[in-house]
Amino acid sequence: MSNPKAVVLVSGGLDSTTVLAMAQQQKFDCYTLSFDYGQRHRAELMAAENTSKTMGAVEHKVVKLDLGTIGGSALTDESIDVPEEETEGIPITYVPARNTVFLAIALGWAEVLGAQRIFVGVNAVDYSGYPDCRPEFIRAFEVMANLATRSGVEGQTLSIDAPLIDMTKAEIVQAGVALGVDYSLTVSCYQADEQGRACGKCDSCRLRRQGFVEAQLPDPTRYV
Structure with a gap:
């Protein structure tokens, strides 16, 4: 049998790579999905392809979008600087509707494949305050997914799995290391260079570094 x-959403970063390992541990055949959405940190696309191939995904697909056409985020608008200091409220690195768009396309591919599970690496503990990383968002999208699809209407219920949702970054790192994840292949930085080296200053870098420190594990991140 x-x-x-x-379908596993992968960005090439620490969280989504851990989720891929978790899905594989549960004996799923994993089809990984990334997005070329106009992000400035394009090294993540190479990392996503590399980790998917290295970890044995059945197929890796990159969907091209251009969220830069609507702007509104430091990650898609070169005229907005990526903040290197902690800020209050929802930061300017939030990309409007990003996870909604990504999950919608993942939903379409899941229907084509006959997959009933979508894995996503959102986290509501050690995250940057993004509204589309909360449990209530995931629950609401899952309800919508089963109302909006032929598979859902025909009784093949689709589930959105967010296994990291309540984990700290240290717990995520520990879980990934236990599953054999090679974090040196991952890129989390919002402004990584073409070689995938991290700035060490942005919010994503700070959270990642803190995770390794609290997990009491060596940080394999390559910094500029």
């Missing part, structure tokens, strides 16, 4: 299929 063949393994069930799952």
Whole structure:
């Protein structure tokens, strides 16, 4: 009997790579999905492809979008600087509707594949305050997904799995290391250079570094 299929959203970063390992541990055949959405940190796309291949994903797909056409984020608008100091409220690195768009496309691919699980690496503990990383968002999207699809209407219920949702960054790192994840292949930085080296200053870098420190594990991140 063949393994069930799952679509796994991967960015090339620490969280989504850990989620891929978790899905594989659950014996899913994993189809990984990344987005070329106009982000300034494009080294993540190479990292996503590399980790997917290295970890044995059945297929890796990159969907091209251009969220830069609507702007509104330091990650898609070169005229907005990536902040290197902590800020209050929802930071300017929030990309409007990003996870909604990504999950919608993942939903479409899941239908085509006959997959009933979508894995996503959102986190509501050690995150930057993004509204589309909260449990209530994931629950609401799952309800919508089963109302909006042929598979859902025909009784093949689709689930959105967010296994990191309540974990700290240190717990995520520990879980990934236990599953054999090679974090040196991942890129989390919002402004990584073309070689994938991290700035060490942005919010994502700070959270990542703190995770390794609190996990009491060596940080394999390559910094500029």
